[in-house]
Amino acid sequence: MSEFKYTGEEVTVELVFNVARLLEANGIPCILINDCMHDIFGFDVAVTDIEFVIPDDLMDKAVDVLRAADFADDPIVPQGELKCRPFRALCERARGRDITRFEPIHWFHLAGEDAPDEFHPELCLHQKSDYFWNLPDLVLGPVNENDPHFMLATDRRLPGMMYYGRLNVDIPPIKVPRPARYVEAMMLLCARDAHTRDRGAQWALEIQLLRDLYFDRGCLDELLRMECFYPQFQVWWENLCEDDTMPANEEGYVTALRWMEEGYLPDTLFPWLCEEEDPFPGYNSPRAVITELA
Numbered sequence: 001m002s003e004f005k006y007t008g009e010e011v012t013v014e015l016v017f018n019v020a021r022l023l024e025a026n027g028i029p030c031i032l033i034n035d036c037m038h039d040i041f042g043f044d045v046a047v048t049d050i051e052f053v054i055p056d057d058l059m060d061k062a063v064d065v066l067r068a069a070d071f072a073d074d075p076i077v078p079q080g081e082l083k084c085r086p087f088r089a090l091c092e093r094a095r096g097r098d099i100t101r102f103e104p105i106h107w108f109h110l111a112g113e114d115a116p117d118e119f120h121p122e123l124c125l126h127q128k129s130d131y132f133w134n135l136p137d138l139v140l141g142p143v144n145e146n147d148p149h150f151m152l153a154t155d156r157r158l159p160g161m162m163y164y165g166r167l168n169v170d171i172p173p174i175k176v177p178r179p180a181r182y183v184e185a186m187m188l189l190c191a192r193d194a195h196t197r198d199r200g201a202q203w204a205l206e207i208q209l210l211r212d213l214y215f216d217r218g219c220l221d222e223l224l225r226m227e228c229f230y231p232q233f234q235v236w237w238e239n240l241c242e243d244d245t246m247p248a249n250e251e252g253y254v255t256a257l258r259w260m261e262e263g264y265l266p267d268t269l270f271p272w273l274c275e276e277e278d279p280f281p282g283y284n285s286p287r288a289v290i291t292e293l294a
């Protein structure tokens, strides 16, 4: 059992590792997404939050474990509620200014920059079914380099930079989704949230980010080439690499429409953002076309 206790450290690789080890030592498998994952994939942005995806049924246990390790999740931070990004998001929703986004099920406030107008960092927990329902169950411990779904953050195929990219080999296992699986999950999210006011803009942005890393900057070459994708996603990816106007991408719309028709998508996480109008004006429903032909 890990004895780690949080004592107000700022966000570092060591803190990410300590949280991952604490979760896994308590039987809770986890993968990193968002800021930390972007950094590991070679995108040189400042890491603010630590965000893990865990199994849905272990959420309560994870919260108990992190509280016991002295991570703070007070619903109201004294005089600081507007510095708390997830809390601010809830306020935005109440004002009708919400957008699609990674929305944590639970979050803990971390120490960090305390400048006026800046958010403090968060440790966020997301449940797997909200974003990665197409991936198999998460498993504890390291993954084999041939694993088709997940990979170690130390994998040599990830870019190696001085300040970002893959983690140093001395850092014990932290896991991320394989880049192609991540892009595929974001494509599914674009389709799932196509009826929302912003058409799932956050997911399109995530795809764009990895497309730019691969196509414009030559990163992740072994991990995002066409054959890394499952067949149903390949044409969408190929079109994106030729034309980066996402999500205004014809193949993407057609594919998303087909997935909807086939019942391949769960309900959106953002029903309050949904609009009645046809998300794909100009495209006939395949089912309607089939009915017309019958």
Ligand SMILES: [Zn+2]
Binding pocket: 083, 084, 085, 086, 108, 109, 110, 120, 121, 122
């Ligand atoms: Zn907070």
